[in-house]
Amino acid sequence: MQTTPAYLPSGSTLRRRIAERLFFLGPVLILAIETSGESGLVEIMNAGLHSGYTFLWVFAIALIYKFAFAYGIARYTLSTGKTIFSGLRSIPGPRNWEVTFITIIYILEMAAYGGFLVIAGQFLLYLIPIEIPIHWIALITLGVILLLLWKGSYERLEHVILGMVVILFIGAIFSLSALNVPFLEVAEGFVPHLDPKHYIEIMALLGAVGAGLNLLLYSVWLHEKTGGIPCTHDLPEKMRIVRSDLLIGFGLIALMSFVFLGIGASYSDSVHIGEGISSAYTVSVHLFHTIPYAAPVFIFSSFILLAGAVLSGIDGRARAVCGILREAGGVQIPPKKLYRLILVGFSAIIFAAVFIGSPEYLIKNVSAIASILFAIIGFALIYIDNNLPQGHRGSRLWLAVMAVGSGIYLLVALLEEDTILSFGIPLMERLAIFLFILFLFVRSDLALAYRKGVATRTDLLWLILIFGALSIYGTFRGYNVESVIVSFKDIGPIIAGIIGGPIAGAAAGVIGGAYRYSLGGWTALPGAVATVVAGVLGGVAARRWTLTPLRLAILGVGAEAIQILILVPLLTLGAPHTEVLDVIRYTLLPMSVVTAAGLIMYLQIEEQFKRTVDMKDLISWVRQEIDPDLESDLEKP
The missing domain is CATH 1.10.1760.20 (Arp2/3 complex 21 kDa subunit ARPC3)
Incomplete structure (x- = not known):
């Protein structure tokens, strides 16, 4: 007889079914906010400014592959009751090499978060009636984020993110309605075209659209949601629910990505990007002069998106690093105390990065490096999935998508040797x-x-x-x-x-x-x-x-x-x-x-x-x- 996992609510059949359908949506929405905000306002809008809709085919490849990636992560987490980082430790080779380099990337990405907060400060400054230094706005935003996370409550995080999702969806639809989208040019953008001059840009977009290594954080939030209880009785049914929830989440990611690309493409010929100024901010100022009724909505939505990305990104990385240090590093500090220590350490890095300047440089470089490791982790996920019990493994279609997608990521990285040379x-x-x-x-x-x-x-x-x-x-x-x-x-x-x-x-x-x-x-x-x-x-x-x-x-x-x-x-x-x-x-x-x-x-x-x-x-x-x-x-x- 099949039983319902203890982490799912009980009650009448109809109520239970509705609760089950909504239960796994929280971690997906957190993932959607985090991935949409990480590079949407930098990499994707820059791609629109410089190349229009040319790279929509890259968007399609990235989203299909990363949907399969997230789906495989969910299957492992629900099947074993563990996070994907525990699975990565089972990969043959030097001890803990995977989680070690992931931890390094996560720490380095905190510098990029300083760039996010600077850009967010530029947005908010344009909306408030008084003049405040941008760095102050960035640091105040960071302080509010720390207050929200200090308790370490996953439930609080999920509720805050849900409110942000509603605001972002309304803002995205409103901003999209103000654009004159050339449908023929959009259709041509789905036709693949490789130009050696664009390898670095393609590689960065593959890492930016739908994000990269931060997809692993989905496992952390899913683990928090389920309490680490494995789903051994009706995993196929639960995975069908997860699949529908992931479609909703990746649909939101696709919508936000297209909005940012469309805004960049609409103003590619008329916007001059000043040195040291965010392209997203420059476009927003231009919006005020061309579409006054849409610009405030877009600017406020962009601030919410960036703040949400930093909020969820810090939380997910802190939980992941906390688990890695305790399992792989042998750290004996209690989880809540260690989580707070990591928050403080991350905040110190972000604080320093706020004053470094050139946030887009930081975000682009970290994104390109992470995409190389992300391709390797894709093959590792195939290995991990193959070690699951027979009935819990992925389908042949999933294996094909993962193998081809991981191969494409590695191929693009190897095509442009100068890109790798640039990073050490x-x-x-x-x-x-x-x-x-x-x-x-x-x-x-x-x-x-x-x-x-x-x-x-x-x-x-x-x-x-x-x-x-x-x-x-x-x-x-x-x-x-x-x-x-x-x-x-x-x-x-x-x-x-x-x-x-x-x-x-x-x-x-x-x-x-x-x-x-x-x-x-x-x-x-x-x-x-x-x-x-x-x-x-x-x-x-x-x-x-x-x-x-x-x-x-x-x-x-x-x-x-x-x-x-x-x-x-x-x-x-x-x-x-x-x-x-x-x-x-x-x-x-x-x-x-x-x-x-x-x-x-x-x-x-x-x-x-x-x-x-x-x-x-x-x-x-x-x-x-x-x-x-x-x-x-x-x-x-």
Whole structure:
């Protein structure tokens, strides 16, 4: 006999059916707000401004694929009672590599949220009768969002989002009615057309339309809604309900995306985008002069959409990172307290990003990087689905859509090599020799002495010299971006600190920092000091933590954040404000990713060597204790 899961309301048959139909709609609407607001006012409107309706075919591909993606996530969550992040941890390979990089992306995306709030402040400022600095509006909005989230109540979040959805739907229909949509041009936009000049734009749109890695957050909200209770008795029926709810949610996403694209396309020939000004804001000002009755509705709806995206995005990412830290990172802090600590950390990043400027640059770069990882996660979702019980797996159609969609995402990423090069892959290539030296070091007598705890002062000196030299190599093999050296110089001192303690890390940092300072430039001093700080951080982290890929990733990102967000502004007080902001924009992302990746690779080399040594010790013990003659027998021909 089939039973109703405990998380569904009871009552009469009609009432229960209505409740079931509406029960799963809440997480979908939260997802719709989050995905519509993340890049709709930036990537999609910019696409309309520059290319009209040309890329509607990209919209169709993105929405079909991401609908299937969300549907697969829902099936896993309802079937197992776990979030998709638990499933990703089951993927073969280095331990927790998937959730580690997702966590890094989620943290970096907080900088983009600072851009969202700046744009939202521009909108609201145009509607209020008094003059208030835009940054103040952005920070006040952030404060209100924190107050709404501080309790950690999913029910409160769902109620607030429902009100926002109603406002947005009315605003979208009203704004669309004010546009003169050229239906022939719209129809032509669904015909695929590839131009090498547009690969970066296509890739960004694939990540922006329907969002990317934030689709994984749907699992978090669905898990909160169901209380983590698996649906084992009537999963097919519940998935039919989820499918209809997802159609509603993705219908709203499609509507909002088309509105933003249409507004951008309608004013592509008459709007001049000023430097440092949001294109969405510029178009809105133009709307006031051309369609006065529609502009206030659009502007207020845009503010609500951006605020809703930040509200839901912070909540979902905080819940996801909280779960990842507790499950994969072994953090023992109570969930509610950890959730609030993450909120505070996210708010600090957003606060700093509000004053960085150029929000569209941040959003576009993070979106492009996330789309690469998103394609890989698409294949991972197929693997996870295949491990579900036979009756809970996806259909052949679902598998086909997921396989083709994930392949398209990877193909577009590989077509434009310059796109990948722009985000730190050159440093990854130059990191190869560094990793080869690490491979040799791990197998050396010096590393063995530190493993056994018998290292001498001479060993300490050699450790400092080796990793100080590697820090110099990291600077030497860096590359210039706007007269600033983008490098991986901090990896050497951090590893020296991990192996030999804070003193060893600091000393290796002094060697690498001295070389960086000798090269000169207005960022020479903060670059040199940061290398020493990184070495100390490595030593402190090794003494306080059991090192895991996730914790090393946090250490790498944290070391670069201290350098770029704190030391550069603090130690270059005489430098022009715009140049400091350029350094932050150009260096934070690639250096954080490469440093984190280098530290994780070091841990993998170390653990692989230990497993090899342990296996050799086991074989030796078996030979000596069980069959002393085994070794001589094996050596016989």
